[in-house]
Amino acid sequence: MSMREMRSKFFKTCLTAIIMVILFSGFALAQDDLAAANSVAIDTIWTLIxxxxxFFMQAGFAMVEAGFxxxxxxxxxxMKNMMDFASGSLVYWICGFAFMFGAGNGFIGQTxxxxxxxxxxxxLDIPVAAFFIFQTVFAATAATIVSGAMAERTNFSGYLAYSVVISxxxxxxxxxxxxxxxxxANMGMVDFAGSTVVHSVGGWAALAGAIVLGPRxxxxxxxxSANALPGHNLLMAALGVFILWFGWFGFNPGSTVAGTDLSIASIAVTTNLAAAAGATLSMAVSWIKYxxxxxxxxxxxxxxxxxxxxxxxxxxxxxxAIIIGALAGIIVxxxxEFFDKLQIDDPVGAVSVHGVCGAFGTLAVGFLATDGGLLFGGxxxxLLTQIIGVVTVFIWAFGLGLILFKAIDAAIGLRVSEADExxxxxFSEHGTHSYPDFMINAKADK
Structure with missing residues (x-):
């Protein structure tokens, strides 16, 4: 083979190699881009689901409150549960999301x-719109919690005014x-999915509302002494609890906002174990007590x-998780009983479930977190940070709740008349009856 042929062959080989490298690199980059796009898609779909x-938890809250x-x-x-979400979605879009997640200072967002x-x-890796809708349904949950403690005697227009302000x-x-x-957050407070952010805010505001309203x-x-005012449908209340339990698998694991984060599986397990322990211990203690x-x-x-x-x-x-759930089931x-002794009328136990147990669960992190918990050598x-967070949020939510409910009561009235109650x-607030057959039968009996 001549020198010229050898050089030609060498250049062809080099050119082929270069082309192969370019093609392979392009393929690898394309694969990386595809993997990244798929990851974003999975995370977005998971967050939306x-x-x-x-959102379906709104139905659960409505069923629990109506049943009790x-x-x-x-x-x-x-109507209250419907409008909590409807009006809350609008005002959270207008300003609530900005106050919560906008760039600002340590107190409030400003953009x-x-x-x-x-x-x-x-x-964020996911679209802001996906994150926004996820946070919107959380905001609606906080507002809806208040409804139960104020049930059966609240002026509808006064309640709407409050619901807008909390959202x-x-x-x-x-x-x-x-x-x-x-x-x-800068202090390192841990509240992964909102025992304090969502539930205690709603629970402490509910306490303020129940105090200002007075008992039924x-x-x-x-x-x-207290008289029982039984709810009309335990089956409806139980259905509501099952819906809420189901929805909580979106509430807690969904707070990762990442379907590619495989911790969603362990979060689902801890969520379920705590609920099961809470139900079991509440059943056992009530059986013993009553x-x-x-x-x-x-x-x-x-x-x-x-x-x-x-x-x-x-x-x-x-x-x-089992310990936390079991203790919460006893505490509730x-x-x-404690709030009943104070003559604070809470028809569904919203203050006890969401305010008290939300605070307890937040404090329990300070003891039981595997990273930083007191009982794990942290x-x-x-624990001190969790205490500061719980106390501060109580002062904020309960204090503003009292001011707000007093203002609404003075301006437009918070409680309906005795005759309407x-x-x-x-009928008095909406001109209708949920169970018209009851009314027909009642008039026939007279």
Missing amino acids: AAFLV TRAKNAGNII GFFLHDTFANLG AFVYPVVGHWIWGGGWL IGKYNKDG GKADVSMTLNGALAGLVAITAGCASVGNFA IYAV GFDL IEGLD
Whole structure:
């Protein structure tokens, strides 16, 4: 072979190699781009599915509240739950999301009103719209919690005024403190899916509302003893609890906002174990205390376990989840009795389930978190931060709740008249009856 032929062959070989390298590199880059695109798609779909599950929890809250209260108020309860989400979605889009996640200071976000911003400060891989809808359903949950404690005697227009304010300002500010890069986030507070951010905010505001409203007619006697005002449909309440339990698999695992984060499986396990332990211990303790296994206490025990584990579902192990759920299932019974002794009328136990057990679950992280928990060698730092967070949020939500409800009461009236309360809010507030056959039969009996 001549020198010229050898050079030609060498150049051809080099050229082929270069082309192969270029093609292979392009293929590898294309594969990387495809993998990245698929990851974003999976995370986005997961976040949206989780949002839809949490939205379905609105039905659960409505069923629990309606089932635990009397038939003459069922339509009013459905309206409150419906409008919590409808009006809350609008004001959270206008300003709530900006206050919560916009760039700002340690107290409040100051950018992104009407969702007009890139929200680059969040460092999201998924579209902002997906994250927004997920956070919207959380905001609606916080507002809906209040409805149960104020059931059967609240002026509908007064309630709507409050619901708008909690979705627009009260809840988003706390959310900014803990989830939006605010001062509690900088301290290292752990509240993964909202035992405090969502549930305690709703629970403490509900406490303020129940205090300002006063008890329902006939709930308490002059000697301080309480009368039972039974709900009209335990089956409806139980269905609501099952819906909420189901929706919580979007609430807690969904807070990863990443379907490619395989911790969603362990979070689902801790969530379920805590709920199961809460229901079991509530049943057992009510059986011992009252001589019968109480249905409503058992249902609330499951919710208490779910609320309590929400803060630490991603940072505690399975045994710790059972302990948290079990203790919450016990605590909720004594909390309900405690508020009854204070003559604070809470028809569905919302303050006990969401306020008290939300605070307990947040504090439990300081003891039981595998990374930083006191019982796992982490010292007191995390526990102290959790205490500061719980106390501060109580002062904020309860304090603003009292101010707000007092203002609404003075401006437009918060409580319906005695005659309207006795007749039922379905007719006095909405001009209808949820169960018209009941009314027909009642008139026929007369």
